[in-house]
Amino acid sequence: MHVRRTMILAGLLVAGSMAAQDWVTCEGDYEFHLQGIARDRGGDLYWSFTTEIVKTDAAGKIITKVAAPNHQGDLCYVDGRIYVAVNLGEFNQPAGQEDSWVYVFDADSLELLQRHAVPEVVHGAGGMAFRDGRFFVVGGLPAGVIENYVYEYTPEFEFVERHVIASGWTSMGIQTVAWHEGQWWFGCYGDVRTLLTTDENFRLTGRFLFDCSLGVVGAGPGRLLIADGPKTPAGRCLGRVRLVQPDPLKGLVPVQSQP
Numbered sequence: 732m733h734v735r736r737t738m739i740l741a742g743l744l745v746a747g748s749m750a751a752q753d754w755v756t757c758e759g760d761y762e763f764h765l766q767g768i769a770r771d772r773g774g775d776l777y778w779s780f781t782t783e784i785v786k787t788d789a790a791g792k793i794i795t796k797v798a799a800p801n802h803q804g805d806l807c808y809v810d811g812r813i814y815v816a817v818n819l820g821e822f823n824q825p826a827g828q829e830d831s832w833v834y835v836f837d838a839d840s841l842e843l844l845q846r847h848a849v850p851e852v853v854h855g856a857g858g859m860a861f862r863d864g865r866f867f868v869v870g871g872l873p874a875g876v877i878e879n880y881v882y883e884y885t886p887e888f889e890f891v892e893r894h895v896i897a898s899g900w901t902s903m904g905i906q907t908v909a910w911h912e913g914q915w916w917f918g919c920y921g922d923v924r925t926l927l928t929t930d931e932n933f934r935l936t937g938r939f940l941f942d943c944s945l946g947v948v949g950a951g952p953g954r955l956l957i958a959d960g961p962k963t964p965a966g967r968c969l970g971r972v973r974l975v976q977p978d979p980l981k982g983l984v985p986v987q988s989q990p
Contacts, residue, residue, distance in 0.1 A: 767805025805858030939982030
């Protein structure tokens with residue numbers, strides 16, 4: 732099972748799939764909880780643990796990791812670099828209390844290469860994705876605001892425009908984001924965790940009671956990875972991922988083993 736799981740997560744499509752209970756766990760435990768995941772073309776995984784960025788192989792074994800300032804959020808992989816949504820200020824407050832950035836790391840060494848200010852993300856940058864040559868940043872939201880925002884940037888992080896999602900209020904805005912197979916996937920916090928889906932123009936297509944607020948990323952045709960973050964008995968934070976697939980009624984569901 733260990734070899735088969737690794738092959739699937741690396742994107743090598745083989746007969747069958749992971750069972751619903753199968754998780755791949757990131758090696759080690761961490762002070763702060765998981766904020767997001769990314770995946771490169773070879774299947775290696777990248778994990779943001781708020782103050783640490785970790786690279787593992789597809790089976791969760793650490794390749795390298797680095798410390799980074801609090802608060803490193805959701806992240807994405809693009810052409811040999813890791814891009815992380817970072818807020819050094821307050822989250823979920825009216826404009827002026829945030830300090831929003833994108834940090835850029837080398838995907839091999841995790842060396843910090845660049846920092847780009849994204850002041851347009853006025854409630855705190857918390858997550859990001861890449862689509863068709865543009866970056867899209869999401870983040871916090873003050874209580875009671877009845878829509879979410881997605882901020883679009885060029886590859887040089889010049890601001891393009893703010894997109895509005897008519898989602899209603901979600902607790903602390905949007906935490907994780909992925910573009911996969913013609914659809915946006917947004918993970919949100921809350922007493923009941925929420926998954927939002929939209930079309931390419933950010934028109935709402937679904938709102939589901941499904942938790943992908945700690946990570947969501949495409950993993951091949953009809954497959955995504957979602958993350959969660961259980962704790963050790965000592966209160967340290969873990970990260971793990973499993974395969975899911977789209978479902979018209981539930982949003983996403985675990986991939987089942989073939990008989």
